[in-house]
Amino acid sequence: MVKTSCLWSSSYGFLILVVALICLPNAHSLQSNSYMGFVSNATEFKSEEYYDYIIVGGGTAGCPLAATLSENYKVLVLERGGVPHGVRNLMTPEGFLTVLTDVDTHDSPVQSFTSEEGIPNARGRILGGSSAIxxxxxxxxxxxxxxxxxxxxxxxxxxxxxxxVENAIVFRPELKSWQSAIRDGLLEAGVGPYNDFSLDHVVGTKVGGSTFDTNGRRYSAVDLLNYANPANIKVVVHASVERILLASSSDYSGPQQAAIGVVFCDRLRRYHHAMVRKGGEVLLSAGSLGTPQLLLLSGIGPRPYLSSWGIPVARHLPYVGQFMYDNPRNGISIVPPIPVNHSLIQVVGITNSGSYLEAASSRIPFASLNPFFVGAPSSPIYLTVATLMEKIIEPLSAGTLRLASTDVSVNPLVRFNYFSNPTDIQRCVNGTRIIGDVLRSRSFQDFRFPQLFGGTDFRFVGPALPTDQSDDSLMEDFCRRTVNTIWHYHGGCLVGKVVDADLRVIGIESLRVVDGSVFSISPGTNPQASVLMLGRYIGQKILRERMRST
Structure with missing residues (x-):
């Protein structure tokens, strides 16, 4: 999904960085970009405007949420990034790596961050959010x-x-050489039964859906905005929300505090107010980093911590920013001796031993094999690299999110505490052993190179699995040395601790959280489908609530 790297400090480091990126969306005619008719730049926004619903974050949950609510109400979406329309590399599998490695420029759709344990990670910064990258x-x-x-x-x-969601942006992928070998290798390794193509979560090996169509064109959450009622929606890009506006009970009926709007800044550093009409809400869909960060900056969080930053406390909620989770990823990469097609994730192995297995392949510049390589030709030579990885299910190791600055554009500090719970390390060992079983399968014989003195072996890029994979200590060491992210971080605003069962922020009227920060576990093998569903689901729920109240 996003930019990453590894902890390995070898000359293969940059190559692994690029390979890891691979791990990372009739009604399909919705991709007409008609949503551009109601998108504008924040610099064009009036100093103050009123809406029924203000959605902070036009990402994976925010776009379907906005499209749904616009059926009956005036909706404003505030997105800190730009639009994907016209960004060619963003829209194709072949341009995937180019976009993800070109981070932190002025208009980059990716904002990188590094966890406090040193694992590079990233956030989506574009309309469509991480579903667009x-x-x-x-x-x-x-x-x-x-x-x-x-x-x-x-x-x-x-x-x-x-x-x-699926009627608009989901397709059946066509398996080619590497993904077909992964499918067959998983089945030989005992990850069965074979479930063919399925969008459901089923134990065994299956082909999942893809948000790239048969022509290789990306669909994402932004395309769901084409469902919206254009008369009822405004999407404002390059709008950085800095604070939620709250009113006391003396000024507003209900509990002690209520959200009445937000303050946001445009690219010219001019401030704007977006206000909520009576009966409306502020809906936070800024992601698992952005949402808890914005709550803290607005005075909603642990009282002693907020006071230490000089932030006036509006509501003492001790668990804002707590219980942050990330699913650790480990795996291997090889150079195949035979042609392998470019592929992103298409096949998954769902096990009963605490892990999921996925794979991808790509062509990368030969020069990236060594960061000290000099004299590279002006027309780079490309090398095909294939990777096979495991992600542990439901990590029990929990971390925290803290402010690094009162400037919302500065990434918060986050620590995920990978493998601090012994169950997580055992799940990683189980998953990496299955990778070993796949490598030993008949389906992988064609990916071995002949050896000088007979026999065959793989040509690994970066660390190989331990030779003795029955040794728990060696396998645990491999897991710890090669731990990385699969970009499925979540938590920080858990249900029952920060929000209630309807995702309302506890003790704050007219304020809800609708994104992955409310999840205590990442849904299924990959969270994208469920976060998209969540936006639509909560939108429908709010519409029903309003209907009952009138």
């Missing part, structure tokens, strides 16, 4: 996610919300 894999949530999320689910509406 990821590897496009689409698979629904597992049942454990619904059970543990504590959200009051209506499963009929959940299913309809998934279908609403």
């Amino acid at each position: 990821n590897a496009g894999f689409y698979s629904r949530a597992d049942q454990e996610f619904y059970r543990k999320s504590l959200i009051e689910w209506d499963f009929r509406e959940v299913n309809q919300s998934y279908k609403w």
